[in-house]
Amino acid sequence: AQSVTQLDSQVPVFEEAPVELRCNYSSSVSVYLFWYVQYPNQGLQLLLKYLSGSTLVESINGFEAEFNKSQTSFHLRKPSVHISDTAEYFCAVSEWSSYKLIFGSGTRLLVRP
Amino acid sequence: DVKVTQSSRYLVKRTGEKVFLECVQDMDHENMFWYRQDPGLGLRLIYFSYDVKMKEKGDIPEGYSVSREKKERFSLILESASTNQTSMYLCASSPPMATGRTYNEQFFGPGTRLTVL
Numbered sequence: 645a646q647s648v649t650q651l652d653s654q655v656p657v658f659e660e661a662p663v664e665l666r667c668n669y670s671s672s673v674s675v676y677l678f679w680y681v682q683y684p685n686q687g688l689q690l691l692l693k694y695l696s697g698s699t700l701v702e703s704i705n706g707f708e709a710e711f712n713k714s715q716t717s718f719h720l721r722k723p724s725v726h727i728s729d730t731a732e733y734f735c736a737v738s739e740w741s742s743y744k745l746i747f748g749s750g751t752r753l754l755v756r757p
Numbered sequence: 758d759v760k761v762t763q764s765s766r767y768l769v770k771r772t773g774e775k776v777f778l779e780c781v782q783d784m785d786h787e788n789m790f791w792y793r794q795d796p797g798l799g800l801r802l803i804y805f806s807y808d809v810k811m812k813e814k815g816d817i818p819e820g821y822s823v824s825r826e827k828k829e830r831f832s833l834i835l836e837s838a839s840t841n842q843t844s845m846y847l848c849a850s851s852p853p854m855a856t857g858r859t860y861n862e863q864f865f866g867p868g869t870r871l872t873v874l
Contacts, residue, residue, distance in 0.1 A: 653797065678862075687761070687847055687865035688800075734799060741854055743788060743807065743861050744815075747799040 646671045650748035665720040667735030677718040678736040761866035776835040780848030787853040789831035794845040838873045
């Protein structure tokens with residue numbers, strides 16, 4: 645069965661510092677991987693996705709994630725965070741042609757001035 | 758842009774009441790989903806629907822039912838609300854799988870925070 649693990653429930657970081665949010669998944673078949681972001685009092689928005697091809701994917705606001713098949717990981721990184729990046733981040737996995745998205749438990753990123 | 762709206766942002770109900778949570782999407786998506794979000798547990802799928810009047814149970818359907826009479830609207834029903842159903846409820850929609858696109862990108866509404874007293 646598929647599962648997604650986000651080991652860090654909360655990550656505090658100072659503004660302009662780099663950050664990495666960790667995501668590991670388990671699946672016996674090929675998967676698609678997603679990062680969603682939830683700003684306070686809002687629904688989830690897709691941040692970026694890995695479908696195939698280049699293992700490094702980027703978002704429009706400076707985040708990137710790298711798919712590592714051997715380590716079954718899809719960690720999210722940003723070289724320099726802003727206060728406005730404070731949010732909860734969810735990693736999710738889906739199998740090929742499946743309607744289901746399996747979500748991790750989320751990581752709350754808290755950016756301090 | 759896809760827009761998914763939910764009828765209420767905050768809702769307070771009493772134990773035993775029948776509760777309706779409504780979700781509407783404006784992008785003609787076939788698939789619609791109801792999740793509940795709880796701290797430390799992430800999102801868990803309650804039900805999803807892949808067509809009008811069609812539904813499938815998700816991972817935690819107990820205590821819930823759904824209705825999809827029109828393509829754009831998907832309702833979650835709590836027949837007799839209980840305190841353990843206090844949670845954030847999120848609705849999502851997605852287009853169908855198609856040739857050349859075999860992944861499921863879901864678009865979410867803003868959520869309804871339900872408190873059952």
